[in-house]
Amino acid sequence: MIDDEPALAMTPASTTGFAVHKGRGAFNAAFFGVMGPYIEWNVRAHKRRVFADLPPTVVELGSGIGPNLRWMTPGSTLVAVEPNVPMHRRLRAAAARHGVNLDLRERVAEHTGLPNRSVDCVISSLVLCTVADPAAVLAEVRRILRPGGTYRFVEHIAAPAGTPTRILQRALRRPWAWTFEGCSCERDLAVPLRAAGFCRVDIQPYRLHSPFVSFNTQIAGVAHA
Ligand SMILES: C[S@@+](CC[C@H](N)C(=O)[O-])C[C@H]1O[C@@H](n2cnc3c(N)ncnc32)[C@H](O)[C@@H]1O
Numbered sequence: 001m002i003d004d005e006p007a008l009a010m011t012p013a014s015t016t017g018f019a020v021h022k023g024r025g026a027f028n029a030a031f032f033g034v035m036g037p038y039i040e041w042n043v044r045a046h047k048r049r050v051f052a053d054l055p056p057t058v059v060e061l062g063s064g065i066g067p068n069l070r071w072m073t074p075g076s077t078l079v080a081v082e083p084n085v086p087m088h089r090r091l092r093a094a095a096a097r098h099g100v101n102l103d104l105r106e107r108v109a110e111h112t113g114l115p116n117r118s119v120d121c122v123i124s125s126l127v128l129c130t131v132a133d134p135a136a137v138l139a140e141v142r143r144i145l146r147p148g149g150t151y152r153f154v155e156h157i158a159a160p161a162g163t164p165t166r167i168l169q170r171a172l173r174r175p176w177a178w179t180f181e182g183c184s185c186e187r188d189l190a191v192p193l194r195a196a197g198f199c200r201v202d203i204q205p206y207r208l209h210s211p212f213v214s215f216n217t218q219i220a221g222v223a224h225a
Contacts, residue, residue, distance in 0.1 A: 014111040017132045018083040024181050025086030032065050033090060040067050042208050043154055046220035047071060047125070049204075050152040055120045059144065061109035061137065062127035063087070066094030074099030081105050081112050084181070109137045114144045125154040128192075130183045138196035145225035151198070152222050157205075158186045159217040169214040176214055185214040198223040 032039075040047070051071035060068060063080035064087050072078060078100050080091060088104060095102035107113055109124075109131055122141050128134045141151045159165035169176075169185040176185050190203050203221035210216055 014107050014113060015083045016108065017110060018108045020083070020085050021181060022086060024179070025084050027179075028084075028181060029065055029086045029090055032067070036065065036067050038210075040070075042210055043125075043218070043220075046154055046204070046206065046218070050154060050220050050222055051123060054123070057120070059112065059114065059119050059122045061112075061122065061124040061141075062130065063091055064126075065090035066098075068123060068125060069094050069098040069100050072098065072100050075101070077101040077103060079103045079105065079114075081107050081109050083108050108132075110140055112140055112144060116143055117146045119144045120146055120149045122149070122151045123153070124151075126156060126183075128153065128155045128189050129157075129185070129187055130181065132182070134187065134189060135192045135196070138192055141223075142197050142225060147225055149225045150222050151225070153193075154218065154220040155189050156185065156215045156218045157189050165213060165217060172214045190219060193221075193223060196223070198225060200224040 051068060054072055056073070056076045057079065058072060058076070059079045059081065061081050063078070063082045069078065078095065080102060082088065082091060082104065083106055085106065091104065092102060105112070109127065110133060122145060128137065131137045145151065159169060173184065173186055177183055193201050193203065201221065201223045203219050205219050208216040208218060
């Protein structure tokens with residue numbers, strides 16, 4: 001539940017720090033349209049665990065074209081913080097298909113504009129790899145979550161140093177970031193998650209076996225405010 005519903009109090013829209021790239025944005029919307037089901041099939045067990053029993057109102061950072069709507073109950077509300085306009089048409093269509101009320105905010109996760117301690121649940125998948133400043137995003141999550149609220153995440157991270165996957169991630173970092181609009185395959189996201197001031201952070205590391213080798217090392221978990 002969020003305070004001030006339905007006219008959720010907001011500061012003026014902010015997309016500072018995010019540049020929409022029409023061509024690559026459209027490419028990525030189409031890419032996730034085609035490859036999304038395969039990605040979701042790979043991570044389904046982890047999402048089932050961390051996205052179980054979502055409350056009736058959820059804030060999602062970087063919703064993309066809406067793969068996480070399937071974890072929400074029809075009739076519930078998703079406040080989607082997604083600055084990438086080329087994703088919006090598919091996201092709206094997905095929300096309609098799933099019967100979820102979509103409150104779409106063209107903003108960055110660093111500046112959601114939501115009030116302090118107003119939110120019970122924030123989720124993200126494959127987003128902390130792409131935001132300009134993960135620590136700033138996590139500070140924002142802490143700011144908007146009520147005590148007892150949860151931040152639930154599924155993210156890809158850097159492989160352990162010296163492993164073949166890590167060497168490949170290093171080699172691919174530039175074309176990967178160019179193609180996927182700033183996505184880094186070299187972040188150790190467990191460190192900022194544990195440093196963000198949550199009461200408790202449960203993190204499970206795991207490995208996928210997909211052809212997207214540099215994205216196969218992942219974490220999923222829940223941080224408690
Ligand atoms: C790899 S996609 C993942 C999309 C979706 N969450 C999924 O699991 O398919 C990364 C998403 O993060 C969004 N994004 C990038 N920078 C962002 C920011 N600063 N704030 C919020 N979203 C951001 C992108 O527009 C994109 O939709």
